[in-house]
Amino acid sequence: RRGLSKNLSISSDSLAQSLNRGFSTETGRKLEGKVALITGAARGIGKATAAKFIDNGAKVVVADIDQHIGEETAKELGANAAFIACDVTNESDISNVVDFTISRHGKLDIMYNNAGVACNTPPSIVDLDLQVFDRVMGINVRGVVAGIKHSSRVMIPRRSGSILCTASVTGVMGGLAQHTYSVSKSAVIGVVKSMAAELSSYGIRINSISPFAVPTRFVLEEMSRLYPGVDASRLTEMVQNAGVLKGANCEPIDIANAALYLASDDAKYVSGHNLMVDGGFTSFKTFNFPAHAPDSV
Ligand code: NAD
Numbered sequence: 001r002r003g004l005s006k007n008l009s010i011s012s013d014s015l016a017q018s019l020n021r022g023f024s025t026e027t028g029r030k031l032e033g034k035v036a037l038i039t040g041a042a043r044g045i046g047k048a049t050a051a052k053f054i055d056n057g058a059k060v061v062v063a064d065i066d067q068h069i070g071e072e073t074a075k076e077l078g079a080n081a082a083f084i085a086c087d088v089t090n091e092s093d094i095s096n097v098v099d100f101t102i103s104r105h106g107k108l109d110i111m112y113n114n115a116g117v118a119c120n121t122p123p124s125i126v127d128l129d130l131q132v133f134d135r136v137m138g139i140n141v142r143g144v145v146a147g148i149k150h151s152s153r154v155m156i157p158r159r160s161g162s163i164l165c166t167a168s169v170t171g172v173m174g175g176l177a178q179h180t181y182s183v184s185k186s187a188v189i190g191v192v193k194s195m196a197a198e199l200s201s202y203g204i205r206i207n208s209i210s211p212f213a214v215p216t217r218f219v220l221e222e223m224s225r226l227y228p229g230v231d232a233s234r235l236t237e238m239v240q241n242a243g244v245l246k247g248a249n250c251e252p253i254d255i256a257n258a259a260l261y262l263a264s265d266d267a268k269y270v271s272g273h274n275l276m277v278d279g280g281f282t283s284f285k286t287f288n289f290p291a292h293a294p295d296s297v
Contacts, residue, residue: 030264032057035105037097039063039088039147040115042070044216045166047077048252049112049259054080056260059105063088063097064115088115088143091150098150110263111151112164113144118222119180133180140184141191148195148206156202162263163199163206165192166255169278172210185210189274196272205271207262212250212278215239245279 036053040046042064050060054077062077063086064070074083084100086093101108119136121129144165155161170177171185192208199206213219215236223235230238240249258277261267276282 027057029055029057030260030266031110034058034109034263035061035101035107036110036112036263037061037063037101037108037151038112038114039086039094039097039143040166041112042066042073042083044218045211045214045252045255046112046114047073049114049256050077050081052253052256052260053110053263054078056264058110061097061101061104088113088146089138091146094143094146094150098154102154107158108151108154108161110162110164111147111155112166112259112263113147114164114166115143116140116166116184116218118218119178120222120225121178121180123178125179128179133183136180136184137187140181141187144188145191148191152195152199152204155204156199159203161204162267163195163204164259164262165206165208167192167208167210167274169210169212169276169282172274172276172282192274193272200271205262205267207267207270207272208274209255209258209262210274210276210278210282211255212243212281213239214250214252214255216252243279244281244284248279250277250279 031053034057036058038046038050038060041050041060041062046064050062050073053060059080060077062070062074062081062083064083065085065087067085070083070085074081082104084097086097088094098108117136117139119132121132148163151161151163165188167188168185170182171187171189174182176182189208189210192206196206219239220232220235223239224230227235243250254277258275262270262275
């Protein structure tokens with residue numbers, strides 16, 4: 001019996017250790033001492049995630065093509081944020097931001113490949129502009145692959161790291177966006193699965209997040225092209241009304257919370273996953289029967 005009670009106390013100790021893993025009991029912060037690099041973090045989802053990571057004890061490198069807003073964002077986020085200009089379509093820029101992170105903080109724990117653009121192309125495949133297709137794939141897919149390549153370069157020797165990528169509901173279901181954007185986000189989900197197969201052997205996790213529509217600048221610009229003359233608050237309302245979960249709207253903080261979970265040790269056994277943050281939108285479709293049966297069936 002003594003042996004049993006000893007075993008029980010060992011297992012309760014390891015349970016406590018496991019519960020506290022990566023979680024500072026002093027501060028309650030989930031990314032204490034971690035270093036993160038986020039692309040497209042000057043505004044929108046990336047900025048909200050940078051703020052969330054910093055609140056949870058991380059140091060964050062904000063990488064973005066928009067130098068002006070990027071610098072302002074880093075200033076707003078405070079001493080634990082640093083901005084570096086980066087166009088994700090240039091592999092040398094990506095390589096440079098990873099090296100900058102290492103020289104500043106000595107390591108890279110979390111890489112979030114979030115930069116992405118929408119596109120204004122005609123809706124039919126027959127009219128598809130392949131130059132726009134190449135440009136959008138260059139940012140939304142090649143940029144993500146380059147981010148994974150260069151973060152892996154520094155994570156593999158340490159046998160640890162968490163990589164995140166922003167995909168979209170439009171990459172999971174057809175018909176929600178123009179082909180080019182949908183295809184690019186579908187590819188991101190595939191890229192994550194393919195890379196997980198290799199990176200898991202080094203203890204590195206990689207996951208994607210698929211948000212529903214969030215009325216960030218990128219979406220509002222796209223919406224105002226479709227509905228010229230309609231003001232931003234009405235467009236925001238239209239985006240929010242498209243959701244299926246009543247009583248809540250999809251906001252940047254929802255994606256930031258998902259990113260915090262996936263980046264932290266709370267998700268220590270989650271890899272190759274695409275986390276939907278869509279209020280159930282892609283999980284179901286209800287029958288749309290008329291209120292009354294038609295006269296003749
Ligand atoms: P946003 O326009 O507010 O932010 C995008 C950021 O990416 C900007 O700061 C922009 O300057 C930066 N960026 C654009 N091209 C870049 C490049 N070549 N190199 C580096 N940075 C670049 O939009 P957001 O909604 O925050 O978008 C973030 C990500 O979320 C994107 O990948 C987008 O496709 C994805 N997403 C957005 C929604 C939505 O409804 N807002 C839904 C699903 C997925």
